[in-house]
Amino acid sequence: MSRESALVTADWVEENLDNDNVVLIEVDEDTTAYDKNHIRNAIKFNWHTDLTEPVRHDVLTKDQFEALLSANGISNDDTVVLYGGNNNWFAAYAYWEFKLYGVENVKLLDGGRKKWELDSRELVTDVPTRQPATFVASEQDKSIHALRDDVLAAIGSHNLVDVRSPDEYSGKLLAPAHLPQEQSQTAGHIPTAANIPWSKAANDDGTFRSDAELKELYEAEGVDLGKDTIAYCRIGERSSHTWFVLQEILGVENVKNYDGSWTEYGSLIGVPVQLGAVAGSPAGGQA
Amino acid sequence: MCGAVAGGLSTEGIDVSKETIIQGSVTQGGQPVGGAYVRLLDGSGEFTAEVPTSATGQFRFFAAPGSWTLRTLAPGATLDRPVVATQGQVAEVAVELPA
Numbered sequence: 001m002s003r004e005s006a007l008v009t010a011d012w013v014e015e016n017l018d019n020d021n022v023v024l025i026e027v028d029e030d031t032t033a034y035d036k037n038h039i040r041n042a043i044k045f046n047w048h049t050d051l052t053e054p055v056r057h058d059v060l061t062k063d064q065f066e067a068l069l070s071a072n073g074i075s076n077d078d079t080v081v082l083y084g085g086n087n088n089w090f091a092a093y094a095y096w097e098f099k100l101y102g103v104e105n106v107k108l109l110d111g112g113r114k115k116w117e118l119d120s121r122e123l124v125t126d127v128p129t130r131q132p133a134t135f136v137a138s139e140q141d142k143s144i145h146a147l148r149d150d151v152l153a154a155i156g157s158h159n160l161v162d163v164r165s166p167d168e169y170s171g172k173l174l175a176p177a178h179l180p181q182e183q184s185q186t187a188g189h190i191p192t193a194a195n196i197p198w199s200k201a202a203n204d205d206g207t208f209r210s211d212a213e214l215k216e217l218y219e220a221e222g223v224d225l226g227k228d229t230i231a232y233c234r235i236g237e238r239s240s241h242t243w244f245v246l247q248e249i250l251g252v253e254n255v256k257n258y259d260g261s262w263t264e265y266g267s268l269i270g271v272p273v274q275l276g277a278v279a280g281s282p283a284g285g286q287a
Numbered sequence: 288m289c290g291a292v293a294g295g296l297s298t299e300g301i302d303v304s305k306e307t308i309i310q311g312s313v314t315q316g317g318q319p320v321g322g323a324y325v326r327l328l329d330g331s332g333e334f335t336a337e338v339p340t341s342a343t344g345q346f347r348f349f350a351a352p353g354s355w356t357l358r359t360l361a362p363g364a365t366l367d368r369p370v371v372a373t374q375g376q377v378a379e380v381a382v383e384l385p386a
Contacts, residue, residue, distance in 0.1 A: 033339070087337065114324055120362045165335045167351055177327050177336035177348045180306065199334035204326070204360060 003211060006095075006248035007110045008081055010119060016081075017041055023074050023130075026113065027051070027084040027091040029237075037123035039083070039116060043072055043130060047090040047237070051097055059259065065101050066137050073130030076105075083109035083116070087206045089198075092240040095248075096257050100145060102138025108244065111207040118205050144243065146230045146256035148264060151190060152271065156282035159229035160193035161218075163242040164262070168234065169195040170287075171275045175234060185266030190232070191274040191284040194221045198238040201245045214245055225252050232258035232265070296345050298377060307372045310347035311380035312340070313359055319344030320384060323361040330354050359384065 016022045017040050024042040026034045034044040045051055050068055053060055060068065074080060080098065084091035091108055098106040109116070117123070146154075154160055167173040171187035189195070200217055202208055209217070218225060229246060231239040236259030243257040258265075265271065274280030276287020296310050309327065313320045321342040327335045330353055340346050350372045357368045357380055364384045372378045 085339065114360075117322060118324075118360060118362050165329070166331070166333055167329060167335060172351050173335075175349075177350045178338045180301070180349050197334060204358070204365070 001248040001251055003208075003249045006107060006244070007208065008107045009110055010116055010121060013039065013081060013083075013109055014121065021078055023072075023078050023080050025072075025080060025082050025091075025094070027082055027094040028086060029090050033085050033113065037125050039113075040122060040124045040126070041128050042083075043128060045072075045094060047093065051090075051094055057260075057264075059097050059100060062101060062137050062139065065097070066135050069133075069135035069137075071132055073133045074135050075133040076136060078133075079105040079107065081107050081109055083112045085113045086237075087114065087199075087202055087241070088112035089237040089241055092244045093237040093259075096144065096240040096243055099248075100140050102141060108248075111205055114206040143254070144247070144256055146232075146258040148258075148260055148268065150256065151230055151232070151258050151260075151265065154228070154230050155190060155272065156192045159223050159227050160190050161223060161229060161231045161239075161242060162189045162193040162195050163198040163231055163233045163238050164189075164195070165197050165199070166195060166277065168262075169193075170277045185263060186273060187266070188273040188275040188284075189262075189280075190265055191272045191280040191282050193232075193274075194223055194279055195277070196221050196223070196242070198233065198241045201242060208245065208249060211250060214250055218246070225250075228254040228256075230256045230258050232261040234262045235259075236261045296347055303377065304375045307350045307352050307374045308347060308377045309350050309355060309357070309370055309372050309380065310345065310377060311357075311382060312344045313346065313361070313382045313384065314344055315361070315364070315384040316386050317383075320361055323359055323384075325382070326358040326360065328356040328358055332356065357382065 026042045027045045029047040031044045031046045082091040169189045231242040233239040246252040247255040272284030274284040278287045313323045323340045325346045326337045327348045359366045
């Protein structure tokens with residue numbers, strides 16, 4: 001994968017707004033922004049109600065994923081372009097979920113909704129109607145999905161990249177600062193994980209930094225891009241953004257997204273946790 | 288400084304004593320700016336969170352005690368404002384964008 005195959009620009013989207021083979025989807029955890037206005041011909045996916053399994057704490061099953069795309073008139077021949085607010089976090093999560101089910105023709109709009117708004121590009125209220133189609137997904141590609149045992153096995157041996165803010169990493173905050181801080185889990189990070197906030201990979205307007213800047217960012221923090229990597233955050237959406245940077249833009253192999261992330265790891269009994277601004281040793285502890 | 292400030296967002300339903308709240312409003316020429324982006328940067332300038340302003344130009348963060356910078360982005364305008372946050376209090380910030 002490469003920047004050219006994984007990303008499209010706002011200009012490209014404007015040129016393809018009426019292309020029948022391009023399906024534009026606004027993705028967020030809260031779709032009220034879409035309901036207010038959105039890019040013309042875009043449909044919406046709600047991260048909670050459309051992209052996660054309704055009963056279990058998991059991604060959609062293959063059947064559910066196929067049903068979602070089919071019902072929204074998306075076939076295997078279409079090119080899907082994802083974008084959203086929150087700096088494309090949830091759009092990146094959707095992209096990762098699409099890749100999990102083997103979707104080849106999926107791209108992310110560089111800069112997402114924010115860049116589009118800051119450019120003062122057209123937003124409309126009309127909601128398009130799409131005729132149902134048939135979408136056939138592949139079995140899950142487990143090579144891009146880390147579960148908790150993969151994470152425990154990676155401590156001290158593979159790259160662990162904690163993409164939360166420095167205050168969440170050190171244990172000062174339990175959630176991003178636009179959310180209330182009451183949480184059940186403990187604070188801190190997975191021992192030996194490097195703290196490379198997702199935001200360092202993006203410009204203020206939400207577009208991704210250049211390939212050279214991105215490569216330098218991870219290498220400067222001691223991430224050996226030749227080794228396997230697991231990215232995590234709090235609920236797996238910001239780490240999808242970093243997974244996207246590493247695997248889809250830079251073409252790094254063997255990168256997994258840990259979607260359980262800190263909400264799962266920070267609630268586990270009997271696992272090592274590190275507090276403070278240091279990566280720490282595999283046993284964890286207090287800096 | 289405790290509780291709701293005149294003109295600010297209501298803190299009803301929030302246990303203010305446990306939170307470190309930074310909130311305020313974005314205006315331009317005295318008019319509220321909805322859909323601007325307010326970024327919260329920590330003491331080292333590192334990004335911590337971002338929210339779009341409401342239709343009435345308001346925003347809120349749940350931060351940790353300390354010094355922060357609010358960076359506001361709107362079409363054609365970017366403005367930084369320093370703010371100090373304290374647990375149990377609401378730090379209210381009025382951001383007036385250059386016309």
